Amino acid sequence: MKLKASISIFLCAALAVFAKEEAKSDVTINSDELKYSFEENTAYLRGHVVVTDGERKLTTDNATVYFEDDKKGGDQAVEELGLKGVDGFSRVVAVGNVHVVFNDQTNTKTEVIADRGIWEKAQNKVVMTGGPPIVRNGSNYIRCRRLTVDLLKAKCDFESPEIILTPSSEDKEKFLF
Amino acid sequence: MLKLLFIVLFLAAPLFAEEKAPAKSAVAATQNVKSGNSRDEMLDEMEMLDGVTLMEIDETGDRRWVLEGSSAKQLDGAKVRFFDVIVTLFRRDGTVVKVLTEYADVNRETGEIETDKTVQLLDGDRLIKGRGLYVIYTKEKKECKLFHDVEIKAKIEKNSIDVFKAGK
Numbered sequence: 001m002k003l004k005a006s007i008s009i010f011l012c013a014a015l016a017v018f019a020k021e022e023a024k025s026d027v028t029i030n031s032d033e034l035k036y037s038f039e040e041n042t043a044y045l046r047g048h049v050v051v052t053d054g055e056r057k058l059t060t061d062n063a064t065v066y067f068e069d070d071k072k073g074g075d076q077a078v079e080e081l082g083l084k085g086v087d088g089f090s091r092v093v094a095v096g097n098v099h100v101v102f103n104d105q106t107n108t109k110t111e112v113i114a115d116r117g118i119w120e121k122a123q124n125k126v127v128m129t130g131g132p133p134i135v136r137n138g139s140n141y142i143r144c145r146r147l148t149v150d151l152l153k154a155k156c157d158f159e160s161p162e163i164i165l166t167p168s169s170e171d172k173e174k175f176l177f
Numbered sequence: 178m179l180k181l182l183f184i185v186l187f188l189a190a191p192l193f194a195e196e197k198a199p200a201k202s203a204v205a206a207t208q209n210v211k212s213g214n215s216r217d218e219m220l221d222e223m224e225m226l227d228g229v230t231l232m233e234i235d236e237t238g239d240r241r242w243v244l245e246g247s248s249a250k251q252l253d254g255a256k257v258r259f260f261d262v263i264v265t266l267f268r269r270d271g272t273v274v275k276v277l278t279e280y281a282d283v284n285r286e287t288g289e290i291e292t293d294k295t296v297q298l299l300d301g302d303r304l305i306k307g308r309g310l311y312v313i314y315t316k317e318k319k320e321c322k323l324f325h326d327v328e329i330k331a332k333i334e335k336n337s338i339d340v341f342k343a344g345k
Contacts, residue, residue, distance in 0.1 A: 030328050
């Protein structure tokens with residue numbers, strides 16, 4: 001039981017690193033196709049969607065990106081080609097084979113896998129559902145019904161978590177001999 | 178027939194630089210305007226101009242979009258191909274979107290803009306790149322599609338845009 005708890009804490013710590021890196025900018029999104037609505041300020045991305053934010057990478061089949069309202073205005077923006085200020089995403093909805101990869105503080109690859117992921121800037125939260133969501137760190141993972149990562153508080157909530165421990169081959173040997 | 182108001186401005190730099198005989202195509206187009214020929218006839222004869230601006234005005238008299246190109250060429254049917262294109266799309270809130278591409282085909286009847294070339298779309302601080310474009314920017318519908326190799330950057334630097342490198 002103690003071991004389970006420690007693994008859970010370890011994975012949470014890994015996700016906390018994911019959360020703390022939120023301050024990084026320069027987000028790039030790649031996909032096969034795009035439909036861009038000028039009035040709704042929304043981009044619908046289809047096929048091999050990859051969101052890269054520094055060391056973090058999210059891949060998914062399809063995504064809808066809701067941009068923040070751009071109120072920088074007319075002729076001035078024409079002159080400057082709208083290059084002042086900070087503009088970004090207010091909401092990203094990823095649907096189908098959502099896969100987030102990042103490195104934790106021990107430089108171990110951590111993966112979050114789910115069917116659906118929603119990032120809300122206003123709440124600074126990422127909610128992963130469907131699949132069910134799995135957080136994998138090395139050979140151990142947590143499966144849950146719903147995973148909520150609070151990026152501001154660096155806190156994650158697992159709804160109905162199931163912790164699966166797979167000892168490494170070294171650990172197995174230690175255990176056996 | 179779509180109720181568009183097309184205004185074609187010939188910004189032939191050589192014509193303004195020196196008062197030499199203007200390019201043949203430009204003369205033909207200018208004469209068409211003076212003789213009151215229809216917009217379509219005028220555009221049909223348009224080819225290899227030194228600077229073209231195409232504009233759509235909305236019901237209130239405001240610009241809906243403006244297309245600037247280095248030259249234009251009549252294609253089959255209602256399509257005109259513009260080269261070295263910068264399209265400016267005007268939103269109701271006063272913001273604008275810029276679309277840059279090597280060439281684009283404009284359907285004079287529907288106002289649709291298409292290209293199979295690489296496209297850069299600037300909207301505020303975001304830069305969207307891709308290959309193959311379809312734009313419809315009418316009263317009812319304002320959207321575009323990119324068909325291949327899409328890339329969105331949330332924050333852009335000035336030197337990342339080819340148009341600045343080209344010194345336009």
